[in-house]
Amino acid sequence: MTLKLQTVISTAASVAATAMLLRSLTRDYLPHDLHHYLHSKLSKILTALSSEITLVINEFEALTNNHLFHAALLYLKPHTTPNTKRFRATMPAKSSHISLLIDRNNEISDTFNGVQFNWKLVSEQIPSKYIQSDDYHSTLRSEVRFFELRFHKKHKEMVLREYLQHVMEKAKEAREKRKTLKLFTLRDRRMGGRRREMWQGVNLDHPATFETLAMDSDMKSMIMEDLDRFVERRGLYRSVGKAWKRGYLLSGPPGTGKSSLIAAMANYLNFDVYDLELTDVKRNSELRKLLIATANRSILVVEDIDCSLELHDRLKPKPVITLTATTMPHHLFDDQKPQVTLSGFLNFVDGLWSSCGDERIIVFTTNHKEKLDPALLRPGRMDVHIDMTYCTPCGFKMLASNYLGITQHPLFDEVDKLLGTTNVTPAEVGEQFLKYEDPEIAVKSLLHLLIEKGN
Numbered sequence: 001m002t003l004k005l006q007t008v009i010s011t012a013a014s015v016a017a018t019a020m021l022l023r024s025l026t027r028d029y030l031p032h033d034l035h036h037y038l039h040s041k042l043s044k045i046l047t048a049l050s051s052e053i054t055l056v057i058n059e060f061e062a063l064t065n066n067h068l069f070h071a072a073l074l075y076l077k078p079h080t081t082p083n084t085k086r087f088r089a090t091m092p093a094k095s096s097h098i099s100l101l102i103d104r105n106n107e108i109s110d111t112f113n114g115v116q117f118n119w120k121l122v123s124e125q126i127p128s129k130y131i132q133s134d135d136y137h138s139t140l141r142s143e144v145r146f147f148e149l150r151f152h153k154k155h156k157e158m159v160l161r162e163y164l165q166h167v168m169e170k171a172k173e174a175r176e177k178r179k180t181l182k183l184f185t186l187r188d189r190r191m192g193g194r195r196r197e198m199w200q201g202v203n204l205d206h207p208a209t210f211e212t213l214a215m216d217s218d219m220k221s222m223i224m225e226d227l228d229r230f231v232e233r234r235g236l237y238r239s240v241g242k243a244w245k246r247g248y249l250l251s252g253p254p255g256t257g258k259s260s261l262i263a264a265m266a267n268y269l270n271f272d273v274y275d276l277e278l279t280d281v282k283r284n285s286e287l288r289k290l291l292i293a294t295a296n297r298s299i300l301v302v303e304d305i306d307c308s309l310e311l312h313d314r315l316k317p318k319p320v321i322t323l324t325a326t327t328m329p330h331h332l333f334d335d336q337k338p339q340v341t342l343s344g345f346l347n348f349v350d351g352l353w354s355s356c357g358d359e360r361i362i363v364f365t366t367n368h369k370e371k372l373d374p375a376l377l378r379p380g381r382m383d384v385h386i387d388m389t390y391c392t393p394c395g396f397k398m399l400a401s402n403y404l405g406i407t408q409h410p411l412f413d414e415v416d417k418l419l420g421t422t423n424v425t426p427a428e429v430g431e432q433f434l435k436y437e438d439p440e441i442a443v444k445s446l447l448h449l450l451i452e453k454g455n
Helices: 002-029 032-049 067-075 153-178 217-232 234-239 258-269 284-292 330-335 342-350 393-404 412-419 426-434 439-454
Strands: 052-058 087-090 099-102 106-112 115-125 130-132 137-139 143-152 182-186 199-203 245-251 272-275 298-302 360-366 384-387
Touching: 052 067, 052 153, 067 143, 067 153, 106 153, 115 153, 143 153, 217 258, 217 384, 245 258, 258 272, 258 298, 258 360, 284 342, 393 412, 393 426, 393 439, 412 439, 426 439
Parallel strands: 182 272, 245 360, 245 384, 272 298, 298 360
Antiparallel strands: 052 143, 087 099, 106 115, 115 143, 130 137, 182 199
16 A cells, blocks of 8 residues: 555656646747647646636726726735735825735635635736827836636526625725715816816815714714615615605704714715805806716715805896997906806706716705795705704713813703803804813803803
């Protein structure tokens, strides 16, 4: 038995050595084209004899990005596989997240429904090409990347129907978790730039959360539950024929926390924020273009809707002004007042153009709810009305915890009583707390402020 085993091992070693020698000789002495041809033929023979299937996922199809390839890059997590010893770490510009990605020509294993899958990111170097014409010049990529996904052939249908869809969904979740929130405003026309770039963005680093928001706890719970229902009901919105959007109206005097609530909503949902200044929009067609240019999973904010445009005066007769090229300089025609109409704005809120996107929240703010046209207030346009009141005892205790680090104090009961009869905004309370580091002095100063306001 021992002699036979030694013979088998010796034979196997000889075969392996011969194969390595032949591989070296063909690589060193055969022309590249012939070597490539023989290698491809041998690979086909081995593939035919194997029970595995290899699915190739190219980075590009023609000149178009392959979304499945980029989803696989996000989905595959080298740091979760113990056998992976080489991967890449990147941090995109203006991002606070480090991304760990599979490195080129390395393999990583994955398991789905009890089935093992082997992924390999292949990178092939090709000669770069320079293309030049009268109005165009570019250097083509010198690298071709693609994934090889290997699995048993009996799982082919499951891969196409379930596994690849699973990869896409998990990649979407990963993309949302690691994205840096952005605050977008209208691009200044005087700054130039490409015509399609209607919005310019900066990182949204506002620290407000529902945990730190100075608001009644029942109101916060209601808002969070409403947001959760909204993001989970895509199927319901589609089945009833409604655009997947929701409108909020935040009303109340300045300093009651409307902007902080919007930031808390953005941080809670991980949604970007688009700040739309209606007075900068010249006409309805421009408003439609701005809406189309916003991304899904975002919050569109229209602040101070009561004074942005005279939308409440839809029945007021419009003065007739006659301008002609012979009586007025031509450049004055470009400086006319904004021409966004109420009907155009309503179509933007809940008409056909409001369906140009998914999973959007529109937040309107106003200091004077009574000034708004009733047509704006109905459900479907402003679905949730939130009255941002003056500071309440609940909000005061949250502010004391946030600013002073205290949850109890002998003067709290007296402050609570005064808050029931005196109007003070959360912003005023916070500003009062910022003046003093000593909690004792800070609470007493707030008490004096409330007494002065009540007299």
